[in-house]
Amino acid sequence: MSRRLSRRTVLRSASGLLIGLPFLQSLDAKAAPPNTKRFVAVYHPNGVHSSQWFPTSNGSEADFTLAPSHQSLARFRASGLWLGGLNLQVGVSGPGEQHQRGLGGLLTGAGLQEGEFVGNDGTRAGWANGISVDQELVKLLRGDSHVASLQIGVKTMERDVSGVMSYAGPAQPLLAQNDPALTFRSLFMPNMGGGGTDTPELARLRRKRASILDTVQEQIKSVTKRVEPRERLKLDSHLTLIRDLEKRVTALPPGTDACSPAEPATVNWNAEAAMPETTKLQMDLLALAFACDVTRVATISFSDAKNHLSLPFININSDVHNISHLSDADPNRMQLAQRDEWQARQVAYLLEKLSGSVMGEPTILSQSLVFWGSELSKGNTHAHDDMPFLLFGGGTGFRMGRYLRFNGLPHNNLLLSILQGFGGNHSSFGDAQFCTGPLSGLT
Amino acid sequence: MTLLRCATIAILGLGLAACPKPRPDDPQPTACEEAGPPKATPLRLLTRAEYQNTVRALLGADAPDVAKDFPKEPLVLGFDNNADLNRVTAEGATRYFEAAETLAAWAVAKHKAQLVSCAAEDLNCGKDFIAKMGRHIFRRALSSDEQTPFNTLFSQTLSAENFDTAVEWTLAALLQSPQFLYRFETGAPSDKARTYKLSGNELASKLSYFLWASGPDEELLQAAESGALDSPEGLRAQAERMLKDARAEVSFERFFALWLNFDLISSTEKYATAFPDYTPDLAQAWRSSLSLYIRNVWRSARGFDALFTSNTLYANNQMGLYGPAVTTPEFQAMTMSSQERSGVLSQPGLLARLSAPDQSSPIRRGIFVLDHVLCQPPPPPPGNAAFVPPPPRADATTRERFAQHSSDDSCAQCHRLIDPVGFGFEQYDGLGRFRSQENGKDVDASGAIVTAREKGLAGPFMGLSELSQKLAGSRQAQDCMSSNWLRFAMGRVDSADDLCSLQNVQAKFAESDGDFAGLMLAIIESDSFLYRAAPETL
Numbered sequence: 013m014s015r016r017l018s019r020r021t022v023l024r025s026a027s028g029l030l031i032g033l034p035f036l037q038s039l040d041a042k043a044a045p046p047n048t049k050r051f052v053a054v055y056h057p058n059g060v061h062s063s064q065w066f067p068t069s070n071g072s073e074a075d076f077t078l079a080p081s082h083q084s085l086a087r088f089r090a091s092g093l094w095l096g097g098l099n100l101q102v103g104v105s106g107p108g109e110q111h112q113r114g115l116g117g118l119l120t121g122a123g124l125q126e127g128e129f130v131g132n133d134g135t136r137a138g139w140a141n142g143i144s145v146d147q148e149l150v151k152l153l154r155g156d157s158h159v160a161s162l163q164i165g166v167k168t169m170e171r172d173v174s175g176v177m178s179y180a181g182p183a184q185p186l187l188a189q190n191d192p193a194l195t196f197r198s199l200f201m202p203n204m205g206g207g208g209t210d211t212p213e214l215a216r217l218r219r220k221r222a223s224i225l226d227t228v229q230e231q232i233k234s235v236t237k238r239v240e241p242r243e244r245l246k247l248d249s250h251l252t253l254i255r256d257l258e259k260r261v262t263a264l265p266p267g268t269d270a271c272s273p274a275e276p277a278t279v280n281w282n283a284e285a286a287m288p289e290t291t292k293l294q295m296d297l298l299a300l301a302f303a304c305d306v307t308r309v310a311t312i313s314f315s316d317a318k319n320h321l322s323l324p325f326i327n328i329n330s331d332v333h334n335i336s337h338l339s340d341a342d343p344n345r346m347q348l349a350q351r352d353e354w355q356a357r358q359v360a361y362l363l364e365k366l367s368g369s370v371m372g373e374p375t376i377l378s379q380s381l382v383f384w385g386s387e388l389s390k391g392n393t394h395a396h397d398d399m400p401f402l403l404f405g406g407g408t409g410f411r412m413g414r415y416l417r418f419n420g421l422p423h424n425n426l427l428l429s430i431l432q433g434f435g436g437n438h439s440s441f442g443d444a445q446f447c448t449g450p451l452s453g454l455t
Numbered sequence: 456m457t458l459l460r461c462a463t464i465a466i467l468g469l470g471l472a473a474c475p476k477p478r479p480d481d482p483q484p485t486a487c488e489e490a491g492p493p494k495a496t497p498l499r500l501l502t503r504a505e506y507q508n509t510v511r512a513l514l515g516a517d518a519p520d521v522a523k524d525f526p527k528e529p530l531v532l533g534f535d536n537n538a539d540l541n542r543v544t545a546e547g548a549t550r551y552f553e554a555a556e557t558l559a560a561w562a563v564a565k566h567k568a569q570l571v572s573c574a575a576e577d578l579n580c581g582k583d584f585i586a587k588m589g590r591h592i593f594r595r596a597l598s599s600d601e602q603t604p605f606n607t608l609f610s611q612t613l614s615a616e617n618f619d620t621a622v623e624w625t626l627a628a629l630l631q632s633p634q635f636l637y638r639f640e641t642g643a644p645s646d647k648a649r650t651y652k653l654s655g656n657e658l659a660s661k662l663s664y665f666l667w668a669s670g671p672d673e674e675l676l677q678a679a680e681s682g683a684l685d686s687p688e689g690l691r692a693q694a695e696r697m698l699k700d701a702r703a704e705v706s707f708e709r710f711f712a713l714w715l716n717f718d719l720i721s722s723t724e725k726y727a728t729a730f731p732d733y734t735p736d737l738a739q740a741w742r743s744s745l746s747l748y749i750r751n752v753w754r755s756a757r758g759f760d761a762l763f764t765s766n767t768l769y770a771n772n773q774m775g776l777y778g779p780a781v782t783t784p785e786f787q788a789m790t791m792s793s794q795e796r797s798g799v800l801s802q803p804g805l806l807a808r809l810s811a812p813d814q815s816s817p818i819r820r821g822i823f824v825l826d827h828v829l830c831q832p833p834p835p836p837p838g839n840a841a842f843v844p845p846p847p848r849a850d851a852t853t854r855e856r857f858a859q860h861s862s863d864d865s866c867a868q869c870h871r872l873i874d875p876v877g878f879g880f881e882q883y884d885g886l887g888r889f890r891s892q893e894n895g896k897d898v899d900a901s902g903a904i905v906t907a908r909e910k911g912l913a914g915p916f917m918g919l920s921e922l923s924q925k926l927a928g929s930r931q932a933q934d935c936m937s938s939n940w941l942r943f944a945m946g947r948v949d950s951a952d953d954l955c956s957l958q959n960v961q962a963k964f965a966e967s968d969g970d971f972a973g974l975m976l977a978i979i980e981s982d983s984f985l986y987r988a989a990p991e992t993l
Contacts, residue, residue, distance in 0.1 A: 128532050128948050130832075139540075160545055169722070171530045185529055186544060194524055197553070198546050219615070220624060223608055225552075227628040230604040235633045239641065240990035243497045246542055247633060253548040254631075261552070282722055283735070322726065322812065329726055331812065334844070 044305035045156075046373070049407045049434055050380040051149045052298070052362070053119055055177050056314040056355045058111075058336035059388035060400040064349035067094050067415045076415040081352040084360040091363070091377060093403040093454070094415040100396040101422035101446040103387070108137025110394035111317035112173045114387030116140035119177050119311070121424035121442020129172040139173050139183040142442055145427045147180050150309050152434050158260040159199060159307040164294045165190045166287055167321065168313045175316035180249075188313045192276045192293035199301045200273055218262045225258040271304035273297075287314075288325050291358050299365035302376050312362075314355065317387050326354050336391025348391070359384050363404055374406075381407040381430060399423060408433025410454040422446040429454055487955035492650040494953075495987035496538035496946050499638040501664075502528055504535075504709055506554075508669035510630070513591055514562045515569065521554035531948060532939075533713050538946040543636070551631050559627035563619050570626070576618040581609040584622060585629075593634040594670050595656040596680070605629065638664060642987050649989045655679035661984065662694060665944045666975060667702035668709045687980065694979050698972045704753050707971065710943050711749040711799075714827070717742050720804040729813035729847065730886055732776050737886075740773035741804025747786055748802055752971075759936065759969025763798040763927035766791045776888055777803055795889045798923035800824070806880070806887030814847050815885050817857055817877025824876050828926055830935035831908060833872045852893045854878050875903040879922050907931060930965055937961040937974060944978045956983035 067076040103113035106123040120142040127138020165188030178186040236247040338345040366377040382404040424447035507522035528535035573580035612621035642651030659679035663671040683689030721742040725733035747769040755761035769786040770779040779789040809819040826832040845856040879902020900918040909931035960977045967973030
């Protein structure tokens with residue numbers, strides 16, 4: 013019999029020590045059905061310091077040396093796939109500037125609509141013109157999980173195309189949630205209380221919520237009949253969301269205390285200095301949500317493409333966006349590598365959290381795919397060639413532990429491969445002119 | 456040391472071509488009679504601010520602040536009320552649900568008498584509550600079809616639970632209903648081709664969210680129900696009444712909170728090395744001070760002129776660094792020398808936001824004036840320009856350090872328009888403190904507007920106080936303000952189809968000598984406010 017942690021212990025220790033395996037072992041096995049697949053996309057802004065980022069190949073795909081920025085990922089080398097030579101082709105032209113097009117296209121593989129968002133260089137654009145791969149995956153992976161997907165942010169401030177990576181459809185942005193307390197509420201509240209046993213009080217709560225939300229659904233249906241066709245989509249989607257919500261808030265309590273965690277510690281998530289702590293809380297909640305099968309799809313954005321952050325916690329006291337613009341030869345550009353190294357550690361932390369397993373089950377990481385990328389390859393050229401993309405985990409059956417280089421293929425091919433890897437029967441994804449077929453050699 | 460700044464463009468072969476390319480501007484003045492009907496915004500989800508104001512009006516001014524946790528709205532040209540983009544998301548639906556549960560329980564516990572007042576607490580009393588309270592929550596009378604599901608919910612809960620619980624659960628359902636969460640602008644066929652006119656009830660809501668950022672009160676609902684809003688006189692009478700109400704100040708402030716981006720002001724951070732006086736509390740004080748300044752403009756008879764030239768500064772004990780010695784956390788209105796503080800552009804919070812974390816920023820300030828105040832955005836810089844401001848030096852003024860913009864040909868294309876405006880702000884440092892010297896050298900605050908659409912606006916000025924005087928008297932700046940207000944009222948970006956309305960509104964604002972109430976009345980009476988394109992047929 014495994015040791016059970018109280019709900020308080022789980023989150024308290026999460027904000028202190030790194031607890032991978034022991035914590036997940038404590039969860040009861042009933043949380044997720046076997047072979048549950050999950051997907052996470054992680055974004056950080058403004059490209060990378062390439063020479064400190066890409067591995068050095070020693071002759072074969074599996075024989076490579078990790079670059080300095082990725083040392084913290086060494087222990088996940090066997091579950092990682094380093095990709096080089098992919099182009100974010102859809103970001104090269106069209107409405108908007110390179111940051112906007114890069115972030116808008118990162119997960120959608122689609123260009124931007126015409127619109128009114130003012131980019132870094134004063135040009136204008138609208139939202140991305142397509143669904144993002146994470147939202148497409150919701151259709152494949154969601155199963156019975158209560159929360160369709162999660163968009164979390166760490167100081168993602170821009171409320172326009174420069175700050176959004178997830179799209180429910182063309183021009184249907186899903187903005188990221190920066191406050192861990194709200195992430196917690198989205199995932200674990202309003203729940204039915206912990207304990208795992210039904211009581212008359214819980215039965216009453218279920219009755220209350222069902223009767224209220226049933227009435228709301230009737231109202232939405234009656235209004236839908238009276239609005240013009242183009243607005244019906246909005247109300248149809250609203251109705252679906254209320255049905256989902258009803259299912260969730262009237263479900264029987266989860267089987268374990270660990271899946272009814274207490275509210276996380278409060279954090280001043282608005283402050284640059286609090287980014288490390290915020291990251292940790294957000295990732296802890298995400299890992300717990302995966303373990304408890306609350307959700308199966310998530311995106312995490314670190315700030316936004318238009319940010320002007322400094323990172324005092326790693327001693328970078330000037331604007332990282334400006335640093336990303338410095339030439340390769342400028343010694344101060346090494347601060348960008350320092351930022352990249354910090355980002356790698358955050359990804360390593362997430363991988364660590366996903367490396368636990370319920371007794372006798374494979375690890376979550378082995379059933380998941382973690383995608384990590386940026387909207388540009390390099391900030392000083394604002395280029396979209398040779399993008400810094402990485403994959404981790406066994407969810408799609410890709411052969412990991414390799415460094416693969418592609419000769420300028422569009423990244424839509426990668427998005428398509430991910431969908432197919434999760435069992436999708438897609439033949440193209442995003443803007444079709446930039447999708448020439450799945451990448452070869454992944455499996 | 457190598458400063459790249461604009462220099463990388465040549466490498467990328469974009470050359471100078473990118474710089475002078477104008478970006479989309481206001482609708483070009485063609486014959487406005489050729490315009491089509493104004494675009495429709497049939498469903499407008501309440502914004503967080505509108506939701507909170509509305510529930511306070513409905514349930515009590517002390518209602519818990521639930522909307523602060525709702526998903527943030529995307530911003531379009533600074534505004535948060537874009538009708539197309541604001542949709543209910545999974546997160547939003549969850550927050551509405553939590554908020555409704557919280558508010559309903561709170562209202563029954565604290566303000567039951569406001570919700571129901573019957574001798575007998577029975578089903579009839581419940582039905583009465585649904586009809587009366589529902590009318591305020593839906594901002595119109597409920598049809599009997601709409602009442603039925605609520606009556607059923609009430610009746611079942613009354614049997615299974617008790618009267619108070621029935622009120623609570625019914626209220627929670629009302630507060631999540633689409634008739635509450637969305638404002639409808641459906642309209643009905645009018646005497647104009649392909650054009651619908653909004654109904655009285657729809658206009659009542661549009662009016663109250665525009666003028667009060669909240670729902671209609673009883674008098675406005677009655678005006679809608681009696682048909683009074685269908686006539687221009689009736690509409691104007693209600694609008695004039697509402698503009699005199701204290702709630703109009705709330706909406707006025709809301710516009711400026713978006714136009715000046717208060718959220719960015721209160722989250723502005725500075726480097727301790729450059730500005731040891733900066734604290735997060737100071738950033739909060741900037742916001743509060745600016746909000747009081749804006750409210751004071753509303754109360755002023757001088758309107759647009761007061762916005763740009765008032766020398767009032769609201770200060771509290773956080774703001775000693777700007778001169779006034781206020782010792783309490785409460786803000787006091789201080790009259791400053793108009794050399795130091797003249798108008799909204801000289802307010803510390805805005806100046807601090809339009810600065811870098813370690814220095815002032817002539818660029819951000821210059822662009823703000825051109826883009827936001829004059830609606831004359833500078834041409835975009837080359838796509839691959841590297842925006843690295845020259846680092847602060849102890850032996851030079853900001854102006855001297857930025858000299859490269861005007862010496863480098865590729866930069867000069869754009870910066871000859873931006874920098875001269877921004878240099879006029881150099882008497883204010885990165886915290887918005889007034890200074891006459893920088894690094895031991897006298898500050899040169901001479902500036903210039905290089906080109907302008909308005910005749911006579913271009914020309915030199917000395918310091919921000921003179922620039923503010925210029926702007927206060929500028930028709931181009933007034934017109935720009937009018938177009939922003941029209942967007943805010945419509946919940947969408949204006950198009951060429953709004954040209955007649957826009958030109959009328961601009962003319963009336965100018966004729967009224969910059970009276971904001973006059974501007975709002977002109978918008979309310981415009982076709983773009985009252986009409987919409989007929990729905991697309993299937």
